Amino acid sequence: MSPTRYSENRFKVALTGVLQAIREERHMPFHIAMGILMVIAGWFFSISKVEWLVLLLTIALVITTELMNTAIERTVDLVTEEIHPLAKSAKDIAAGAVIVTAAFAVIIGIIIFYTPVMDWLQQVWNR
Ligand SMILES: Nc1ncnc2c1ncn2[C@@H]1O[C@H](COP(=O)(O)OP(=O)(O)OP(=O)(O)O)[C@@H](O)[C@H]1O
Numbered sequence: 488m489s490p491t492r493y494s495e496n497r498f499k500v501a502l503t504g505v506l507q508a509i510r511e512e513r514h515m516p517f518h519i520a521m522g523i524l525m526v527i528a529g530w531f532f533s534i535s536k537v538e539w540l541v542l543l544l545t546i547a548l549v550i551t552t553e554l555m556n557t558a559i560e561r562t563v564d565l566v567t568e569e570i571h572p573l574a575k576s577a578k579d580i581a582a583g584a585v586i587v588t589a590a591f592a593v594i595i596g597i598i599i600f601y602t603p604v605m606d607w608l609q610q611v612w613n614r
Contacts, residue, residue, distance in 0.1 A: 508557045514585070518553055522546040525596060532603035542599060545592045552588045556581040 509515045529542055559581040563574045 505554065508554050512553065512557050515550075515553055515557075518549050518589075521592075522550065528600060532600065532607070534599060534603070538599050541595060545595050549585075549588050549592050552585050556585050 509519065525542055525546060529539060534542065560578055563577050567574055
C-alpha cells in the first residue's frame with residue numbers, strides 16, 4: 488500500500504485493528520466489560536472531574552496495553568513458529584505489561600470507589 492493511500496485509510500485500518508483484537512483476543516471482552524462497569528459506577532456514585540480523568544485514563548491504558556500485547560504476540564508468531572527463548576521472553580514481557588496495568592487499575596478502582604461504595608452500603612443498611 489502506498490504511503491498516501493495508507494494515510495487516507497489510517498483511521499479505518501486502526502479501527503479495524505481494534506475491532507479485530509476485540510473479536511479475537513480472549514481477554515479483551517473482559518477489559519471492555521470492566522471499563523463499561525467502571526463508567527457506570529462512576530456515573531452512579533457521581534465521582535469528581537479529577538476522578539473521571541484518572542478512571543478514563545486507566546481504562547484507556549489497560550485496553551491499549553492489551554492491544555500492544557496482541558500486536559507483539561502476532562509479530563512474534565510472524566517471525567517464528569518455532570519454540571525460542573526470545574519468543575517466549577517477548578510474549579511473557581508483553582503479557583506482564585498487561586498484568587501490571589490491570590493490577591494498578593484495580594488499585595485505582597479501590598481508591599476511587601471504596602469510600603462512595605461504603606457510604607452507599609451504609610445508607611442502604613440504615614434504611
Ligand atoms: N514461539 C514460542 N517460543 C517459546 N515460547 C512461546 C512461543 N510462543 C508462545 N510461547 C509461550 O506460550 C505463552 C502463550 O503464548 P500464546 O501465543 O498462546 O499467547 P496467548 O495465550 O494467546 O496470550 P494471551 O493469553 O495474552 O492471549 C507465551 O507467554 C510464552 O510463554
